[in-house]
Amino acid sequence: MQSLIDHARTFHQRLSGDRRHLDPLPDGVAPQAMFITCSDAQVIPSLITGARPGELFELRTAGNVIPPYRLGRLTAEAATIEYAVSVLGVQDLVVCGHSRCGAVQGRVRSWTLRSAPTTRWWLLQTHRWRDVPPDDEEEAARSHLVAQLDKLRRYPRVARGLSSGRLRLHGWFYEVDTGVVLNYRRDARGFTPL
Structure with missing residues (x-):
């Protein structure tokens, strides 16, 4: 933890010579995209995309x-998605899954989540895990990503944006070991290099 504290203390000094990281974006906050991804520390949206501060709205x-x-069920996720689409006017929604995802591994091998019942319940609402082979973790993670895309399409504001063509939905799969990012192609029902 001390290295993180030390970095935060001197952050302003490192940025003082590079004002582009501190200056507001020309038109205020206008993210290019919403980036929905795992909390896993191996997934760093700004590193993967090269986004500057203000260019990605993250969930x-x-x-x-x-x-x-x-309807009527309040979640932080639904509120954040609504805010991005309705208030910030993002035009692209990226849902990014990844290889070696501890949450997916924990769900496929449910015994690993015995000590985390809230996490287990949270993952139960994702999709039908019975259809995912437990011995293929990467296939499970990709299937999980597709299920999240399908659920996002059912959010009313997202559905309206997609049908009007104002909104685009992207499914990315980040391979932690190689840095390769794959794109889900709904028409082909598969993943291709980005």
């Missing part, structure tokens, strides 16, 4: 889980 959850939309 991070354990296992990049998007809860099913239900």
Whole structure:
């Protein structure tokens, strides 16, 4: 923890010579995209995309889980998605899953989540895990990503934006060991290099 504290203390000094990281964006906050991904520390959206401060509106959850939309059910995820689409006017939504995802591994091998019942319950709402082979963790993570995309399409504001063409939805899969980012192609029902 001390190295993180030391870095935070001197952060302003490192940036003082590079004002582009501190200056506001020309038109205020206008993110290019919303980036929904896992809380896993191996996934760093700005590093993957090269985004500057203000260019990505991020939502991070354990296992990049998007809860099913239900009218009257308040969740931080639903509020954050609504804010990005309705207030900030983002035009691109990226849901990014990744290899070696501890949440997906924990769900596929449910015994690993015995000590984390809230996390286990959270992951149960993702999709039908029975259809995922437990011996193929990467396939489980990709299947999980596709399920999150399907749920996001059911959010009313997202559905309206997609049908009008004002909004685009992207499914990315980040391979932690190689740095390769794959893109989900719904028409082909598969992943191709980005």
